[in-house]
Amino acid sequence: xxxxxxxxxxxxxxxxxxxxxxxxxxxxxxxxxxxxxxxxxxxxxxxxxxxxxxxxxxxxxxxxxxxxxxxxxxxxxxxxxxxxxxxxxxxxxxxxxxxxxxxxxxxxxxxxxxxxxxxxxxxxxxxxxxxxxxxxxxxxxxxxxxxxxxxxxxxxxxxxxxxxxxxxxxxxxxxxxxxxxxxxxxxxxxxxxxxxxxxxxxxxxxxxxxxxxxxxxxxxxxxxxxxxxxxxxxxxxxxxxxxxxxxxxxxxxxxxxxxxxxxxxxxxxxxxxxxxxxxxxxxxxxxxxxxxxxxxxxxxxxxxxxxxxxxxxxxxxxxxxxxxxxxxxxxxxxxxxxxxxxxxxxxxxxxxxxxxxxxxxxxxxxxxxxxxxxxxxxxxxxxxxxxxxxxxxxxxxxxxxxxxxxxxxxxxxxxxxxxxxxxxxxxxxxxxxxxxxxxxxxxxxxxxxxxxxxxxxxxxxxxxxxxxxxxxxxxxxxxxxxxxxxxxxxxxxxxxxxxxxxxxxxxxxxxxxxxxxxxxxxxxxxxxxxxxxxxxxxxxxxxxxxxxxxxxxxxxxxxxxxxxxxxxxxxxxxxxxxxxxxxxxxxxxxxxxxxxxxxxx
Numbered sequence: 001x002x003x004x005x006x007x008x009x010x011x012x013x014x015x016x017x018x019x020x021x022x023x024x025x026x027x028x029x030x031x032x033x034x035x036x037x038x039x040x041x042x043x044x045x046x047x048x049x050x051x052x053x054x055x056x057x058x059x060x061x062x063x064x065x066x067x068x069x070x071x072x073x074x075x076x077x078x079x080x081x082x083x084x085x086x087x088x089x090x091x092x093x094x095x096x097x098x099x100x101x102x103x104x105x106x107x108x109x110x111x112x113x114x115x116x117x118x119x120x121x122x123x124x125x126x127x128x129x130x131x132x133x134x135x136x137x138x139x140x141x142x143x144x145x146x147x148x149x150x151x152x153x154x155x156x157x158x159x160x161x162x163x164x165x166x167x168x169x170x171x172x173x174x175x176x177x178x179x180x181x182x183x184x185x186x187x188x189x190x191x192x193x194x195x196x197x198x199x200x201x202x203x204x205x206x207x208x209x210x211x212x213x214x215x216x217x218x219x220x221x222x223x224x225x226x227x228x229x230x231x232x233x234x235x236x237x238x239x240x241x242x243x244x245x246x247x248x249x250x251x252x253x254x255x256x257x258x259x260x261x262x263x264x265x266x267x268x269x270x271x272x273x274x275x276x277x278x279x280x281x282x283x284x285x286x287x288x289x290x291x292x293x294x295x296x297x298x299x300x301x302x303x304x305x306x307x308x309x310x311x312x313x314x315x316x317x318x319x320x321x322x323x324x325x326x327x328x329x330x331x332x333x334x335x336x337x338x339x340x341x342x343x344x345x346x347x348x349x350x351x352x353x354x355x356x357x358x359x360x361x362x363x364x365x366x367x368x369x370x371x372x373x374x375x376x377x378x379x380x381x382x383x384x385x386x387x388x389x390x391x392x393x394x395x396x397x398x399x400x401x402x403x404x405x406x407x408x409x410x411x412x413x414x415x416x417x418x419x420x421x422x423x424x425x426x427x428x429x430x431x432x433x434x435x436x437x438x439x440x441x442x443x444x445x446x447x448x449x450x451x452x453x454x455x456x457x458x459x460x461x462x463x464x465x466x467x468x469x470x471x472x473x474x475x476x477x478x479x480x481x482x483x484x485x486x487x488x489x490x491x492x493x494x495x496x497x498x499x500x501x502x503x504x505x506x507x508x509x510x511x512x513x514x515x516x517x518x519x520x521x522x523x524x525x526x527x528x529x530x531x532x533x534x535x536x537x538x539x540x541x542x543x544x545x546x547x548x549x550x551x552x553x554x555x556x557x558x559x560x561x562x563x564x565x566x567x568x569x570x571x572x573x574x575x576x577x578x579x580x581x582x583x584x585x586x587x588x589x590x591x592x593x594x595x596x597x598x599x600x601x
Contacts, residue, residue, distance in 0.1 A: 035413050038090060038130035039220070040076040040121040041065060043103065044139035045085050046112040052140040052178040053108070057205040057258070060280040061212050062103045064256050065136065066096045067276065067283040068216050068224060070313045070410045071250060076124050077102050080117030081110035082145070087120060090128065097276055112144045114188065115157030118172075122161045125170050133170045134197070136215060138208065139188050140177040155187065162191045173197040173219050175211045178204075206258050223410045227253075228308045232300035236263065241294040243268075244362035245312035245409065247355055252311040253284040253294060259301035267295040315350040316357060316414040318402060323599060324392070326424060326503070328525070337500070339392045339424035344598070345370070345400070346385045350415065359384035362408075369403040378406070387598060394423035425500045475549040475568060477514045478540035482506040484573060484594045486520065492587040493528055502526075506538075506546065507600050514539045517579070517588075532582035545572045546592060555580040 041062050049058070066075045071093045079086040079102075088102040118137065125133040143158060145151040165172055172191040176184065176199075184199050192199045198219045200211040216222040227241045245251050255261055257280050264275070264282045271288035282298070300306050321344045326337040349355040358366070358381060366381045370388070379386045401416035488502040502524045509515065518533035535552035549568040550556055556563040557578045563569050571577070573594035580587050 035072050036074065036130045037072055037132040037134075037220075038074045038076070038125060038128045039065075039069065039134045039136065040078060040124055041099075041103075042114075042117050042121045042135055042137045043077070043079045043106070044081075044112060044114065044117075044137075044141070045079045045106045045108050045110075046081045046141070046144075047109050048112070048140050048178075048180075049108040053205040055205065056108075057208055057280070058138055058177070059100075059103050059106075060256070060278055061138070061208040063100055063278050063281045063283075064209060064212050064254070065216065066099055067252060067254055067281070067285075068212075068222055068309070068311055069220070070222065070311070070412055072412045074128070074130060075099055076121070078117050078121050078124075079103070079106045080113050081108075082113055083110075084116045084120055085110075089124065100278065111146055112139070112141055113150075113154045114139060114143055115154035115161065118161040118165075118191065119157050122165045122168070122170060126164070126168050133168070134220065135165070135170060135172045136175070137172060137188070137191065138175045138177060139181065141180040142186050142188055158187070158191070162194050165191070166195045171195050171197040171219070173200070173215050175200045175202055175208060175215075177202050177208065209256060209258070221405065222311065223408055224254075225310045225312075225408070226307060227294075227310050230300075230306045230308065232257075232259075232302055232304045232306055234302050236297050236299050237306070238297045239295070239308065241296070241308060241310075243289060243292050243294045243310070244360050245310065246289055246292050246360070247349060247357050248289065248312040248409065249287070249315050249349065249351070249412075250313050251286045251289050252309075253286065253296075254309045254311065255282040255298065255306055256280065256309070257300060257304055257306045259304035261306060262299045264298040265296065268293070311410065313410040313412050314357065314414075315412055316402075317348045317350045317353055318400070318415060318417045319346050319348060320344070320400070320417050320419045321346065322419065322421065324422070326500075328427070334427065336426055337424040340389055341392045341421050342387060342389050342599070343398075343419055344385050344387045345402075345417070347414075350413070356384055366408055367406040369405065371401045371403070372398050376403075383598075392421050392423060396421045396423075428499055429497060473551070474514050475537050475539055475547070477512040478542075478547060479511060480540045480542050480544075481511045482509045482513075482540050482546070483544050484546070484592055486590045487593055488520070488524070488588065488590045490526070490586075490588050492585065494583055494585045495528055497528070499526065499528075505600075507595065509540075511540050528586075530581045530583075530586050530588065533579075536579065541570050543572070544594060545570050547571070548577065553582050 043058060043062070069075060074090040074092060075096060076090045077086065077088040077099045078084065086102050086106050088099050091098055121135045125135065143151055143154045145154055162172065172195045174189050174192040174197065176189065181201060184201060189199050198215060200214060202208045202211050216224065228239055230237050230239060260279050261282055264277065266284055268286065269290040270286045273284055273286045276283045323342050325340045325342070329338045347357045349357060363381055367378055368381055368386065369376055370379045370386060398419040398421065399416065400419055402414045404411035404414065484506050486504040486506060488504060490499040493499065504520050504524055515538050516534050517536040518530065521530065521533060532552035532554040536554060536556070537549040537551065539547045541547045547568050548563065548571055550563050550565050553565065558569065558575060571592050573592055576589065576591045578589050
């Protein structure tokens with residue numbers, strides 16, 4: 001080829017690269033929304049790759065990477081040989097197949113000019129608004145151009161791009177392929193070491209898949225679960241996969257193999273899905289899966305293996321539920337109850353706030369970090385929730401956020417929550433000091449004299465043939481277990497003292513125990529007598545209910561209905577009962593509340 005033709009050829013190549021770069025700039029740049037990340041896959045397509053990767057396994061490895069990445073990743077692609085050979089700007093999740101089109105179009109030929117490739121990859125990420133930025137470089141050799149001068153120029157550009165990446169917090173992860181890259185101290189691998197990236201060596205092209213797995217897990221922290229590894233035979237493979245991510249926003253089901261995969265058919269329930277296939281990979285992207293099982297069939301190459309991987313992702317809204325436990329302090333002179341707040345955090349789908357997440361057995365004992373007012377602690381998920389107990393000394397607002405680095409699924413965003421805590425109530429006013437001891441004798445004599453007069457009058461009015469009134473019979477005990485709690489509010493007392501709200505745990509009682517309202521008040525530390533309370537009984541009932549039996553002359557009402565004397569009534573959870581005692585002054589209201597197992601401490 002004469003010099004004139006060489007000039008024309010080089011000019012045409014420059015125009016081609018310019019057009020590729022301009023066209024690649026039109027797709028949407030990386031989004032600036034919170035939590036967005038960006039990755040550029042940089043591929044060496046020099047002529048030596050024909051020897052090290054004759055079956056083009058590297059191309060399928062790009063698919064393995066880009067289809068594993070969650071939705072919040074923007075992905076770009078660049079390839080280099082003697083010059084920049086291909087460039088695809090950042091694309092979102094729905095357009096990733098265009099990256100595969102660009103990758104499949106490249107040819108292995110020419111020299112190795114990683115300086116040109118890395119420089120473009122760094123420039124792409126510098127212009128991105130992503131919070132995390134990474135380059136994955138796959139190369140089978142060091143910098144090698146047509147002569148020593150151009151090799152030195154590429155080396156200089158490469159090192160400059162590495163420094164620029166480090167300054168812009170862009171990590172470079174290097175996969176070395178083949179014998180030439182066995183020495184991880186060479187100049188190509190220095191890019192990883194200088195930017196905090198990972199160094200990976202793949203002796204053969206089939207090993208690239210393992211390096212990609214390690215990068216996604218160790219460097220990008222993508223959560224993926226191997227659902228099955230299928231040894232392929234001569235017949236169609238039928239596989240049933242348990243789906244522990246039935247309420248995820250998206251689940252990617254990725255099939256990868258060192259040999260072709262074909263005739264993939266699936267059966268599952270979901271809002272919608274799409275399927276993308278390559279020669280040695282297939283992806284089913286499932287949005288809002290509904291069932292707990294995923295069925296598929298496919299054909300592979302006999303004696304090969306197919307790996308089936310699940311990559312779930314969630315958008316999460318946290319909610320908090322608060323309950324209190326009050327106790328009388330032991331310290332003398334205390335003015336307030338000792339109060340403990342039990343805060344339970346539950347998690348819901350951000351788009352469907354009624355859909356509770358992570359209640360499956362798969363997520364039990366999973367770790368999650370909880371930060372409360374700047375203090376971070378690791379907590380364990382149980383039955384879909386995290387319970388925290390803390391002492392409350394006054395009204396307070398807690399700002400709570402969550403982090404899911406150790407969680408077994410990809411949580412793309414999780415909204416925090418504010419928790420308002422109410423301070424403890426005042427203790428009841430102390431009773432007046434007792435009178436001096438000298439008055440006790442006079443009071444006792446006066447009482448005895450009054451009792452004697454009453455007995456004489458009663459004896460005169462009562463016919464000699466009469467009988468003493470019979471004590472009311474206690475009702476028969478129930479056989480069911482108590483499960484709930486009484487919240488008690490004494491609204492009026494004969495003495496005029498104010499009494500704070502009370503809580504009485506019924507679930508601590510044996511099933512055969514019949515308890516009166518008087519006994520309940522006494523167990524709650526109430527010294528004041530409520531006339532007739534000793535003849536109002538509670539016993540356990542079926543269906544998590546309790547039975548109220550009225551043997552008193554008190555006025556008892558439930559939802560506007562008067563509960564008659566010598567009658568029994570079944571009370572279910574949330575039932576509210578109002579009692580006016582026989583002195584026609586004292587009044588009390590109680591509400592029967594059901595409890596979760598976790599609340600029965």
